[in-house]
Amino acid sequence: MIGEIIAIGNELTSGRITNTTSAFAARELFLAGHEIYAMHTIGDTPKLIGEALKRAIRRVDFVIVTGGLGPTTDDLTNEAVAEALQRPATLNEAILEKIRSQLRDPDGQLDALEKLAWLPEGAEVLSAEERMAGHLLVHDDIPVFFLPGVPVQAQKLLVDIVLPRLSGWSGCNKYQRMRLYKTVGLPEHEINQRLMPLEQEKQVSVGYYPVDFEVHVSLSVSGSSAEEADTLLNDAEQRIQETLGDHIYGMDRETLAEVVGNLLRENRLMLSTAESCTGGLISSQLTSVPGSSEWFAGGVVAYSNHVKEVLLNVDRDLLRNYGVVSGQVARAMAARLAARVGTKISLSVTGIAGPGGGTEEKPVGTVYIGLFYKNKVKDTLHHFSGRRKEIQEMTAQTALDMVRRVLLEK
Amino acid sequence: MIGEIIAIGNELTSGRITNTTSAFAARELFLAGHEIYAMHTIGDTPKLIGEALKRAIRRVDFVIVTGGLGPTTDDLTNEAVAEALQRPATLNEAILEKIRSQLRDPDGQLDALEKLAWLPEGAEVLSAEERMAGHLLVHDDIPVFFLPGVPVQAQKLLVDIVLPRLSGWSGCNKYQRMRLYKTVGLPEHEINQRLMPLEQEKQVSVGYYPVDFEVHVSLSVSGSSAEEADTLLNDAEQRIQETLGDHIYGMDRETLAEVVGNLLRENRLMLSTAESCTGGLISSQLTSVPGSSEWFAGGVVAYSNHVKEVLLNVDRDLLRNYGVVSGQVARAMAARLAARVGTKISLSVTGIAGPGGGTEEKPVGTVYIGLFYKNKVKDTLHHFSGRRKEIQEMTAQTALDMVRRVLLEK
Known part of the structure; x- marks a missing residue:
């Protein structure tokens, strides 16, 4: 089926928020075999919402609308639908009762939340159990799904309810x-x-x-x-x-951190990390993977030289003779950490992420990556360019890819 | 001025990539006093690109188009413009010469990159110095800016060139x-x-x-x-x-990490962090702030118990008697780290981010945050809900806010 996604909210058209929900929805729909004709983002303006909705209903097989369903005064999606599709807002007693039962202080807060119980005529609530906005309206035989603007809620409803409903909607012969x-x-x-x-x-x-x-x-x-x-x-x-x-x-959805984690698990290895200029970005990427405690031991964010000395036993002389950003220090960080925490593989990073700290000899973007594995330690020198965050991200990616490649070697 | 943003790319309509450039553009334009009528995302389909462009030119004062300018065969923006606005692609000799001069192996690669030198008739190149796509076309007196789909490039051209050009375009009396x-x-x-x-x-x-x-x-x-x-x-x-x-x-653009950093700087304090379930997320947020080495010393990602023992000196008995996820361990992590690395303030986190590891007594989402400051250490217990990543992010935010609040106390 071919669909259109309409995201609503002044927070999106003023760029205060990046619209991640539309991309999530597009991806899930695409993987389920549907095609997205277009995605639109418009402000909390009933007239524009109505126009976009009517145009979409005329030209595609289904429509997803996100946002503008909340309790605050700037949430105007239902109002727009009432006007554009001639479906006046109707009080849904079940929702009202649910809101009332969940409030600690019903009298004080109900006024503000009652708005959530008014839905366009003919709307079917998507999730009866959970306290979450979201409904389905079938207009001119076209299903229009209204989802909340809060990304987590919209994503959950999309996967749990919208995709199964759509897959039952029509037989597809491609x-x-x-x-x-x-x-x-x-x-x-x-x-x-x-x-x-x-x-x-x-x-x-x-x-x-x-x-x-x-x-x-x-x-x-x-x-x-x-x-x-x-x-x-x-x-x-x-x-x-x-x-x-x-x-x-x-x-597909595999991340580099996940792939590295799987290789570590297959090789029954625990990894440790000693990060200077990436400041914990590598360990944070690794530990965002569920189950990472099976193959990640932890490590040190050795941001200051003092921390490099006391937690990693990196000699002061080494720091003085070669400089913090050097292959010697990268190697020492990896090898010393592996020895201290007892892992057979250890990764280290030292570099200049900028914007300050660069010199003629070692400009911003100079990064050494150290890798201890099979009782040997090596280092590689990299020159990245970009802003601080980009240099940190390229460093993390390059370091994780080094672990991947060394574990793939036979 | 009122504008419209059109983002182009199958990678966007299939959700493989989240469109961050439109949000960035909307925000910058909004802050410069402009208003965004609507934002659209459409695939690499010349017909749809042309329609969206013509509709925008009729109803707004300026248009920003991003994406589809690259060298690969699926980049079709210029083709769409040639067709829709009757502006045939024309060879720009200066661009061709620039591409040729920058290639190491001109003969082998020029064929693939020559496409970048063909622009719609009447187009003005936005950035003559840099090797970056991007041009301006004035059609029916409406400026249409074409920017590359690569976010960093689009953002740079937008700030450096598009905004100044727009501000000179018309006098605004609001x-x-x-x-x-x-x-x-x-x-x-x-x-x-x-x-x-x-x-x-x-x-x-x-x-x-x-x-x-x-x-x-x-x-x-x-x-x-x-x-x-x-x-x-x-x-x-x-x-x-x-x-x-x-x-x-x-x-505005301040992040919690920046605000915490500024307070630390004002109080001439260095912070250290001992993270278990957040795995480096807190230190990574702190070190994404330029200049963070002035107020952040580093710390330990104490993911395994062994790392907690050897790097943080947390007693095995404490871990055994109270469990890793306990106020006692959180306090010990913060206090021991502060003592080891010599900082006057230290933050620690231990908890269960899930999806595994929860028990009836300590379900997923149970988190203790420890804070050492002014020679005292305290801990707080939190119950977060959500997926792994959400629990990690809520933990990081709550922990940073605790530092903020303690530094604001007089």
Whole structure:
């Protein structure tokens, strides 16, 4: 089915908030085989909301509307729907009762929250159990899902309720398969050139997306049967893997941290990290993976020299002779940490993330990465460019990729 | 001026990438006094791009188009413009020459990159010095800025070139001021009720935006002179500050980490952190602030018990008797770290971020935060709910806010 997503809120059109919900919805819908015709973001303006909604209902098979359902005075989505689709707001007694029962001080707060109980005529509440806005309106046979603007709530309703409802809505006679290959270490145009022959094929479509400092390659195929779609996907996937080799670190939703974690688990290794200029970014990425305590021991954020000395036993002489940002110090950080916390693999980072601290000899972006593994320690020198945050992120990505590559070596 | 933003790319409509550039552009334009009529995201489909562009040119004063300017075969923006606005692609010799001069191997790569030198007829290149796509087309007297899809490049061109060009385009006789107040610790509807009287005032508009686990309150005023706008802003600001008190931690682009950093600097204190369940998230937020080495010493990511013992000197008996997730351990982590690295203030976190690891007594979301300051150590118990990442983020925010509040006490 083809759909349209409309996000509502002055916080979005004034850029105070980045709209992450539309992207999440688009991705989930795409993976479920639907196609997004367009996504719109408009302010809390009933007239514009109504126009966008009416236009969408005329031209697509389903519509997702997010935002503007809250209790505050600037939430105007239901008002817009009442006007544009001629569906006056109607009091939903069940919602009112639920709100009342959940308040500690019903008299004081009910006025402010009662608004949540007024829905457009004909609306069906999406989630009866949870205290969460969200309803479905079928207008001119087109399902319109209204979801809350709070990303977590919208995402939960989308996955738990909207996708299953949509999949039952209509039989689709085209079979789509989609896969995303995540690469590091090759520029976008180089990947594009290598995959040009594959692009020429019918029923196959390839896309290239630089994301942070990775390039993601998307592959979509469509067949007239599930079997045909699977065969097309497998053939194309094999060609992509032959062409890009170990520049592909993972697929679909895998993150580099997850892939590194899986390799550590397979090798029964615990990793520790000693971070200077990344300040905990690497360990934070690793520990965002559920179950990371199985393969991540922890480490040190050695931001000041004093911390490098007392927690990592890095000699003051080493710091004095070679400088904090040096291969010698990177190696010492990794090796000393591994010895102290007893891990067989340890990663270290020391560098200048800027904007201050650069010198002619060691400009902003100079980074040494140290890696202790199999009782040996090595270091590599990198020159990154960009702003502080970019340099920190490129450093984290490069360091994690070094762990990945060393664990892939036989 | 009133504008429209059109973002182009299948990576956006399939949700593979979250569109951050439109939000950035909207925010910068809003702060410069412009208004955004609508923002659209559409795929690399020439027909849709053309329609959106023509509709925008008819109804607003300026248009920003991002994406689809790259060298790969799926970048189709210029093709769409050629068709929709009858402006055929024309070879720009200067760009071609620049590309050629920057290539190490011109013969091999030029074919792939030559596409970048073909622009719609009448286009003016935005940045002559840098190797970056981006041009301006004035069509029916409406300026249309085409920016690259790579966020960093688009943002740079927007700030350095688009905003100054727009401000010279037309004289505006309305003076707008906007400010954002960032709060922690009060629910959105409570803030809304408290600020209701202010909302009623003419020339003043107030918005409420839950962001992660904060609520941001935006204040916009408009006057017929700069003086009037300033007076309105000051009066309204005073009322907001009286009403919300120290729940406001900062304004506009300030982050909680920055505010904490400034307070540490003012108090000439160095902070250290001992993180268990947040795994480096707190230190990573702190070190994303430029100049954080002035007030942040570093610390320990004490993910495994062994690391807590060897790097933080937390007694094995304490871990055994009270459990890793306990007030006693949180206090020991903060106090021992402060002693080891010699900081006068130290923050610690131990908890269960999930999805595994919860028990009946200590379910997922149970978090103890320890704070050592003025030679005393205390701990607080929190019960957060949500997914792993949310629990980690709420923990980090709550911990940083504790530091903020303790430094504000006289």
